[in-house]
Amino acid sequence: MMKWKGAAVACLLAVVGASVPTDANACLRMKRRRVQKVDHKLQDVNRAEHLLAKGKSKAAVKVARRRFKKFTSVTGEPDSGKALFNRAQRTIALATVRADGALDLGRGMRGKTEDERLLNLAWATNVLEVQSVAEPDNLLLRTYHAEALMHHPGGEAQAAEILGRMSNDDLMPTARGYALLAQAQQKLGDVSGSDLSLQRCRELGEGDDICSVA
Amino acid sequence: MIRAFPWVAAAVLLTACESEPAPAMPRPTVSAAERPPQPLAPTRSPEAAADATLVAKGKGLVAEYQCNRCHDIAGIEPPELDFDCAGCHQKILAGDFDATEEELAHWQGRLQSLDEVPSLSATDRLSRTWVATFLPEAHDVRPNLMASMPRFDMPAEDAEAIAAFLVPSAEAPGPALGDAERGRTLLSSKGCMSCHRMTGVPSIPALPTAEPLAADVLARGQKMAPDLRWARDRMRPAALVQWIVDPKAVKADASMPSLGVTEAEAADIAAYLGQAELEPVPVGTVPALPPSLDRAVTFAEVNERIFGKICRHCHSDPNVVIGDGGPGYDGGFGFPKRALDLSTYEGLRSGSLDDHGKRRSVFKPVNGQPRIVAHLLARHAEVAGQPVDGVRGMPLGLPPIPMEDIALLKTWIEQGRKKGEGA
Numbered sequence: 001m002m003k004w005k006g007a008a009v010a011c012l013l014a015v016v017g018a019s020v021p022t023d024a025n026a027c028l029r030m031k032r033r034r035v036q037k038v039d040h041k042l043q044d045v046n047r048a049e050h051l052l053a054k055g056k057s058k059a060a061v062k063v064a065r066r067r068f069k070k071f072t073s074v075t076g077e078p079d080s081g082k083a084l085f086n087r088a089q090r091t092i093a094l095a096t097v098r099a100d101g102a103l104d105l106g107r108g109m110r111g112k113t114e115d116e117r118l119l120n121l122a123w124a125t126n127v128l129e130v131q132s133v134a135e136p137d138n139l140l141l142r143t144y145h146a147e148a149l150m151h152h153p154g155g156e157a158q159a160a161e162i163l164g165r166m167s168n169d170d171l172m173p174t175a176r177g178y179a180l181l182a183q184a185q186q187k188l189g190d191v192s193g194s195d196l197s198l199q200r201c202r203e204l205g206e207g208d209d210i211c212s213v214a
Numbered sequence: 215m216i217r218a219f220p221w222v223a224a225a226v227l228l229t230a231c232e233s234e235p236a237p238a239m240p241r242p243t244v245s246a247a248e249r250p251p252q253p254l255a256p257t258r259s260p261e262a263a264a265d266a267t268l269v270a271k272g273k274g275l276v277a278e279y280q281c282n283r284c285h286d287i288a289g290i291e292p293p294e295l296d297f298d299c300a301g302c303h304q305k306i307l308a309g310d311f312d313a314t315e316e317e318l319a320h321w322q323g324r325l326q327s328l329d330e331v332p333s334l335s336a337t338d339r340l341s342r343t344w345v346a347t348f349l350p351e352a353h354d355v356r357p358n359l360m361a362s363m364p365r366f367d368m369p370a371e372d373a374e375a376i377a378a379f380l381v382p383s384a385e386a387p388g389p390a391l392g393d394a395e396r397g398r399t400l401l402s403s404k405g406c407m408s409c410h411r412m413t414g415v416p417s418i419p420a421l422p423t424a425e426p427l428a429a430d431v432l433a434r435g436q437k438m439a440p441d442l443r444w445a446r447d448r449m450r451p452a453a454l455v456q457w458i459v460d461p462k463a464v465k466a467d468a469s470m471p472s473l474g475v476t477e478a479e480a481a482d483i484a485a486y487l488g489q490a491e492l493e494p495v496p497v498g499t500v501p502a503l504p505p506s507l508d509r510a511v512t513f514a515e516v517n518e519r520i521f522g523k524i525c526r527h528c529h530s531d532p533n534v535v536i537g538d539g540g541p542g543y544d545g546g547f548g549f550p551k552r553a554l555d556l557s558t559y560e561g562l563r564s565g566s567l568d569d570h571g572k573r574r575s576v577f578k579p580v581n582g583q584p585r586i587v588a589h590l591l592a593r594h595a596e597v598a599g600q601p602v603d604g605v606r607g608m609p610l611g612l613p614p615i616p617m618e619d620i621a622l623l624k625t626w627i628e629q630g631r632k633k634g635e636g637a
Contacts, residue, residue, distance in 0.1 A: 083536055087534075137553035138533075140560045140564065169573065173564045204630060205632030
């Protein structure tokens with residue numbers, strides 16, 4: 001606030017004190033800067049996605065929640081902000097999945113007890129399924145949904161079906177998708193399929209930190 | 215993408231062009247007796263007024279094909295900025311775009327196309343037949359504009375309706391044509407070749423205009439000037455003569471200035487434009503695709519050189535760009551939705567929708583190349599005037615991606631399409 005006041009005074013002085021040579025564009029530039037819309041929501045969503053990609057689930061949730069208090073709602077925000085809301089929500093949901101539900105998502109969803117953890121996982125899986133159905137062109141979202149399914153007893157069959165289709169069509173968006181498929185196939189007893197999926201994962205240049213079956 | 219409804223003039227222009235010195239001497243010309251003229255447009259019957267129903271249909275199709283993303287069109291509202299390719303570019307160049315100074319400076323340094331786009335006003339000067347023929351098989355008419363008219367997937371009946379909307383009026387009877395050889399001399403002496411070129415005829419010397427043109431007028435004229443070989447088909451003969459005499463009287467925003475050409479002189483020039491014997495349009499050669507590189511290629515490198523620089527403008531996930539994903543994602547320019555996101559590694563790997571709405575990999579072979587490579591090679595063939603089998607050249611309406619960059623992409627694919635660092 002003080003900075004703007006200072007800038008305004010400086011501009012005023014520049015106009016009044018016409019005898020003092022000034023950069024006439026300075027005030028105009030300042031004005032333009034002031035009216036530029038800084039989309040803090042977008043900045044935060046980008047940052048949250050980046051944090052999650054770096055494996056920082058807790059930090060990602062913290063940043064994403066900051067601008068989207070009602071993130072648990074499946075109906076989301078009005079259409080004008082829905083795309084951004086969805087990205088924030090899926091980031092929180094995926095972070096929750098990767099923490100196996102053990103993340104504090106707020107009242108009633110602290111993720112501390114077994115029930116709270118399962119509740120979080122159920123919520124996150126539901127969010128990712130709903131978004132995946134709503135955005136059928138987003139294959140990355142399908143891998144997120146499959147990843148969530150893997151955290152539920154018996155979910156590996158559905159996950160293998162989703163991921164296997166993408167693999168067969170050469171449409172797997174990430175190396176992690178192949179690793180998830182390998183895990184699902186292993187749980188289903190398909191050892192050779194699992195080995196092949198791991199091989200494809202490694203062919204995309206990833207190491208054992210991604211391309212392994214835990 | 216896009217530019218050009220090569221509408222605008224056929225004609226004549228101007229000035230002393232210091233950057234394009236005139237050839238020392240014209241090639242020897244062949245006399246009219248040795249080379250009989252090829253009367254083209256002037257001999258055909260004048261076009262009747264277009265059917266009102268077809269005109270109305272054409273107006274709807276102009277909206278459907280989103281011609282206003284690039285062109286200002288009389289009677290058609292401009293699009294929202296999100297869909298306004300030319301408007302967005304022009305705002306960036308003018309510094310009016312809502313962005314930081316750093317972003318603007320970055321974009322201004324890279325932006326090369328759509329700074330000028332011919333408006334679609336006064337299009338009644340054009341031949342309706344030519345418009346209908348040109349739209350489905352567009353080629354470059356304005357050689358100095360970076361973007362050219364995209365090659366639409368446009369049925370003939372749609373092209374005819376759009377042509378009817380753009381050229382609804384009956385054609386005035388053709389004027390008495392003048393002396394073609396004198397017209398050729400006038401093209402030189404009036405300064406027309408300072409901006410125009412006319413391929414297919416012996417070189418016409420570029421002499422200066424009688425009155426020097428302002429630098430900005432000259433620069434705009436040179437940028438927008440069509441190759442005059444197309445004038446005989448593009449322009450209605452009577453309109454061509456009017457245009458040569460006073461372009462701005464025909465079209466207020468014409469880039470061509472008036473050069474003090476009399477009506478009789480314009481008739482001479484029109485005669486040459488319509489009757490000069492033209493060499494066939496040469497079929498160009500497609501440069502060879504260099505061999506794959508023997509070094510590691512990262513996605514970050516491919517993204518910097520190809521996808522991030524050009525492709526993502528039309529192929530982006532709307533949820534990431536928070537707006538229109540572009541015609542190559544959401545559909546547009548008459549093309550169906552392809553849902554191809556070339557703004558991210560994951561999007562590229564996720565493929566695109568085929569004609570039946572089923573996802574397909576962009577790496578599966580087409581014409582012996584990965585699909586995405588085949589599209590880039592096809593653009594080279596299109597520009598060279600060679601036939602292309604089954605894939606549309608990309609980038610749409612822009613110069614081809616250099617072969618060295620295509621080789622880079624192909625190498626990356628052959629090396630396993632790894633994401634790598636920095637992507």
